[in-house]
Amino acid sequence: MYEMYQNVDFTLADLDLLWRGLQWTLLVWSASMVLGIGLGFVLGLVAHARVPVLSQLVTVFVETFRNSPLLVQLFLVFYGLPLVTPFSPGPAEAAIFTVAINTAAFTVVNLVAALDALPRGQWQAAGAFGLSYGQTMRYIVLPQAIRTALPPTMNLAVSQLQTTSLVSIIGVADLTRVGTMLYTRTLKPFLIWPAIGLIYFILAKILSVLAARVERRLQTKNSWFQAAA
């Protein structure tokens, strides 16, 4: 009787399901990283420039999203937004939006820390020769600050890949969601979850190896950096 509702065997169609899950995971991750790091960059500049009102708003934004669970944020966006705004995002939109703003909050912290770490002498050396604020930012400050902010931001991006598994809860058909589907059908947790975990592991490993390579190149190519006056 029990057996009748079960399809305990895996088929080729399951592989296809996994493949599509992987694509969703990568889509949610890459879209939210691009949007989130981009947004975080802009907000970081606003925060650092101490634009009245705006930079205080950025601080509130950053503190809110850094200090609350992503899952809560997801629920708020997915279930809450349609009630108070004209927007009712689908699972994928809500997922990308939420992971993006969460990532933005952490990116702001990385960028502002890097900007603040720049010696004051750099600002003076730019100002003394008449460079404007924008020129100083563009030619002197940001090239150095981005190099400082890049490693922690790459680490953030790598760890956000695992975090995207949470979006399965609001119904995005990502890897984890596919895992749930296969598990409820076959009831073979010790086969499915290690397999899903392995896929995440491989993805994360690839990304962190790439990140480490970029970091190494930044260091060797710019041996000057530690000696920044």
Added chain:
Amino acid sequence: MHFADGEVTAILGPSGAGKSTLIRCINCLEAISGGDIVVNGKSVREKRAMLDIQKQTSMVFQHFNLYPHLTALQNITLAPIKVLRKNKADVEAQARGLLDMVGLASKGDRHPAELSGGEQQRVGICRALAMNPQHLLLDEVTSAIDPEMTAEVLRVIEELAGTGTTLILVTHEIEFARRIADKVAFMEGGKLVAHSDAETFFNHQSEERISRFVDKMKH
């Protein structure tokens, strides 16, 4: 106090006298709280005059403050290209000439960290000179450099004296000041205590306190 065109003025005085602050105010790096400084008829108190003054005055910093991510050549050419909007090729040719003058012709493509302190400061001087300033402000330019490297920097500054550029240098190198300065200003506790010809200052000093300071600095 007046700085005449082409004149070399050395500003001396104990630490904390406000020497650096004074020249930073001339360059509008610091806002002044009282009084006034007029550069070529323009007051540093006027916000609109700031850029003009900064174009006419150039600063060489105690700690070089070179841009570490740019090569020596790029350090020199950045402001002339972006602020004076000069042609890149012209500025680069000028920069190479300046590097040649300070004995660094072969090091234009090095980053600051690949240069010694003395070399970095000479690049710092080139960076300031590339703006073709009327007034060159030198803020204790040798005090962060190893003693054996200071000579090469001082030699460059000595060559600049008498080329028509007004030099205002804050220094602790008394002997050097004696050699190149036309005028000497002595500051203490944020106040100008003495301002006279170098000859009078060093050889006919009436204030005993100042003579004692000068004697002490000699050793």
